[in-house]
Each structure stands twice: as structure tokens, then as C-alpha cells.
Amino acid sequence: MLTQRLILTGDELDDAPLIEQAAAIIRAGGLVAFPTETVYGLGADALNAEAVRRIYLAKERPAWDPLIVHVDTPEAIYRYTRNQPPVTERLILAFTPGPLTLVLPKREAISDVVTAGRDTVAIRIPSHPVARALIRSSGTPIAAPSANKFGRPSPTNADHVLHDLNGAIEAVLDAGQTPMGVESTVVDLTTQPPTLLRPGGVSKEALESVLGEVRLLSAPLESGEALPAPGLSLRHYAPHARLLLCAPTPEAFYGATKDALSRYAFVGAMRPDGWRTPTEPRLRVFEWGAWGDWEQLANRLFLGLRTLEKQQTHAIVCPLPPEEGLARALHDRLTRAAQD
Numbered sequence: 001m002l003t004q005r006l007i008l009t010g011d012e013l014d015d016a017p018l019i020e021q022a023a024a025i026i027r028a029g030g031l032v033a034f035p036t037e038t039v040y041g042l043g044a045d046a047l048n049a050e051a052v053r054r055i056y057l058a059k060e061r062p063a064w065d066p067l068i069v070h071v072d073t074p075e076a077i078y079r080y081t082r083n084q085p086p087v088t089e090r091l092i093l094a095f096t097p098g099p100l101t102l103v104l105p106k107r108e109a110i111s112d113v114v115t116a117g118r119d120t121v122a123i124r125i126p127s128h129p130v131a132r133a134l135i136r137s138s139g140t141p142i143a144a145p146s147a148n149k150f151g152r153p154s155p156t157n158a159d160h161v162l163h164d165l166n167g168a169i170e171a172v173l174d175a176g177q178t179p180m181g182v183e184s185t186v187v188d189l190t191t192q193p194p195t196l197l198r199p200g201g202v203s204k205e206a207l208e209s210v211l212g213e214v215r216l217l218s219a220p221l222e223s224g225e226a227l228p229a230p231g232l233s234l235r236h237y238a239p240h241a242r243l244l245l246c247a248p249t250p251e252a253f254y255g256a257t258k259d260a261l262s263r264y265a266f267v268g269a270m271r272p273d274g275w276r277t278p279t280e281p282r283l284r285v286f287e288w289g290a291w292g293d294w295e296q297l298a299n300r301l302f303l304g305l306r307t308l309e310k311q312q313t314h315a316i317v318c319p320l321p322p323e324e325g326l327a328r329a330l331h332d333r334l335t336r337a338a339q340d
């Protein structure tokens with residue numbers, strides 16, 4: 001199969017003919033990768049079980065790991081879910097459209113293929129104009145996991161998508177780099193208090209300002225364990241190079257890089273602005289951004305990991321952000337990517 005790259009530029013993000021072309025593929029049961037404000041998604045018609053099955057094949061995603069359904073309106077959230085607790089409406093008002101995914105009991109229209117057999121469905125309203133235009137034009141909810149091969153870093157531009165999925169999907173809508181760069185926050189509203197299943201673009205602190213209390217899924221689950229957050233298997237988001245995390249100080253980072261150079265032939269470094277690295281031709285440096293500017297660092301995290309891996313590094317050294325605010329999502333992704 002030839003994967004078409006449908007390029008949307010600058011002010012023409014709502015280029016109607018290209019969006020319509022992609023929507024026609026979705027309606028016909030095909031696969032289209034598309035940008036959201038977080039990362040690129042790999043979309044199929046959520047009401048077409050056969051089409052959704054193809055997502056798992058293209059991604060090589062295990063059948064036990066359910067997908068997120070993307071819709072365009074709060075009404076659609078209510079249409080495909082049931083028994084919504086009262087906080088649902090307040091969360092929708094506060095955070096959507098945007099990077100918040102709600103886990104709620106599903107209605108019948110959503111097939112078991114989407115939810116991997118569960119009776120809950122993860123659903124969100126993305127804010128990216130291309131994602132919204134695609135959902136509207138398709139006239140159907142769109143099931144979409146991140147558009148990477150299973151276990152790999154999520155794609156934040158169309159090159160990443162094609163690197164993993166070229167030839168396996170019909171098209172990618174290319175609107176450049178995604179603005180946030182880490183996936184949505186996933187919160188399970190079927191527990192009391194709600195459970196934060198995956199930290200992401202909406203911080204735990206922001207959720208607490210609406211929900212009062214939020215339960216944390218603390219220890220990462222064993223690889224392949226199916227409950228209660230199936231996609232949170234231990235090793236995930238990982239580049240092919242080995243990821244070495246260090247304490248977030250310039251001194252620890254310098255020492256960890258030097259140490260890695262003594263053990264690996266080619267080493268990558270995710271370097272914060274103004275931090276030092278040893279002078280050494282075997283070292284490849286990715287200029288990550290200003291330490292503490294979590295938005296910028298989130299935006300460039302997966303880009304950096306994929307860039308350094310392409311430069312044939314055997315190990316990548318990276319300082320570990322703290323577990324607070326948006327940095328919590330970075331901490332989570334990096335810890336998982338560093339697992340054996």
C-alpha cells in the first residue's frame with residue numbers, strides 16, 4: 001500500500017479538499033494518521049469494528065490494549081457513554097476541547113474491539129483544528145491510539161508517523177509538529193474518587209482543582225498486566241537506544257554523560273539550555289530546551305529521543321523532571337522508556 005502524505009500548511013490547516021479526502025478514507029474503513037494537540041493519532045471509524053481491527057494490525061498493538069475515541073462535542077461524549085458522574089460536566093467545561101481523556105461506561109455502539117472487551121470507553125475532544133475538522137467531515141467518532149508502532153515513542157510529526165507506519169496506512173494528514181508533544185491525561189471516572197491512569201497535558205493539580213481528590217495509580221504495572229490501566233505496561237515510549245536517566249542537576253548530567261561515554265561507543269544527550277557536556281566526537285547532543293520550561297521540554301521530548309536514535313546512538317542520557325505539574329507527564333514517559 002502507498003501511504004499518501006496530505007500536507008496542510010500554515011494558515012490552511014482547514015484545507016477542505018484535503019480534509020475531505022482523509023474523511024472519505026475514514027468513512028470507507030481505511031486508516032488515516034492525523035495531528036492532535038498532543039501527538040499524532042492513527043484513526044479509523046470507531047463504529048466500524050473491521051476498520052478498528054486494522055489499527056491493531058498496523059501498530060502491532062496487543063489486542064488487550066484499548067483505544068481512545070475522539071469526538072467533536074460534549075453531546076457526543078454523552079451519546080457514547082452512560083452513568084456519567086456529575087463531575088463529568090465540570091471536567092468537560094474546564095478542560096475540553098483539550099488533552100483530557102475520560103474513562104466512562106460505554107454504550108453499545110462502541111464495539112468490543114475499540115475497548116478491548118471492557119465495558120468502559122476512553123473518550124476525548126481534541127482541540128487541534130485538523131483533528132476537529134477530520135471528525136466533523138467524517139461524520140463519525142474516530143478511534144485513535146498514538147500513531148507509532150506499539151511501545152515506541154509517540155509521533156509528534158508526520159515523519160515520525162511514516163517512519164513507523166509507511167505502507168501500513170492509507171494516509172497521514174501532515175500539519176507539522178504537534179503543539180504539546182505528550183499524550184492526553186487519562187482519568188477514570190468509574191472510581192470514587194476518580195483515578196489518574198496516565199498523567200498528561202492536563203496536570204494532576206489542575207484536575208484536583210475541579211475534582212477535589214484524585215487517586216494516583218502509583219507503581220507502574222508489570223509488563224502485559226491487563227488491569228486496571230491496560231496501556232500502562234512497564235516498557236513503553238522507548239527509543240531503540242538505551243535510556244539512562246540522571247538527577248536533574250548540571251553536575252549529575254555531566255557525570256552521567258561522561259560515564260556513558262566510557263561504556264557505550266556512541267552516546268546521545270538530551271541537553272537543557274546552558275548545561276555542559278564533555279567534548280567528544282562520539283557524543284550527539286539534542287538541544288532540548290530551558291530546564292523548568294516544561295511546555296517546551298514536553299513539546300520536544302519524543303522529537304529528541306527519535307532524533308538521537310536516528311544518529312545511531314547506543315545510549316541516551318537524560319535528566320529526569322520532577323513529579324509536579326506538566327513535568328509529571330515527562331517523568332512518567334521517561335521512567336517507562338528507561339525500563340528494561
Ligand code: TXA
Binds near residue numbers: 066122144197
Ligand atoms: O493524546 C492522546 O491521548 C493520543 C492522541 C492521539 O489522542 N492518544 C493516545 O492513545 O495516546 P494511546 O492508545 O497511545 O493511549 C491510550 C491510553 C492507553 O494507555 C490505553 O490503555 C488507555 O488509554 N485506555 C484506553 N481505553 C481505556 C479504558 N477503557 N480503560 C482504561 N484505560 C484505557
Ligand code: MG
Binds near residue numbers: 145146154
Ligand atoms: Mg500510545
